[in-house]
Amino acid sequence: MKINTHEDSISITLNEECSISDVESHTDRLRNIIENVQTVDIFAQDVKECDTAYLQMLLSLKATAEHQGVLFKVKTSSDVIDEIWSLYAPPEEPFQSV
DSSP states (O other), X not given: OEXXXXXXXXXXXXXXXXXXXXXXXXXXXXXXXXXXXXXXXXXXXXXXXXXXXXXXXHHHHHHHHHHTTOEEEEEEOOHHHHHXXXXXXXXXXXXXXX
């Protein structure tokens, strides 16, 4: 995961592989920076593999952002992310928001 910080937003570009082995370190990195921003932009176009643990992290990030009044925007997605999101996320919450 690559994180770029801007004045009042962060851009998160997901790796090709998003697996349970990355969840803890990625969660720690995100926890420390989400509190000070107004917008979180997700770029997931390169994702080729994603397990449900990583999806849970994304759902948690989205919920945390919304709870703190931070705009959570998915700028790009991939077929893999769209498929896993449709299987496990609430149907009223599409992954791609922009």
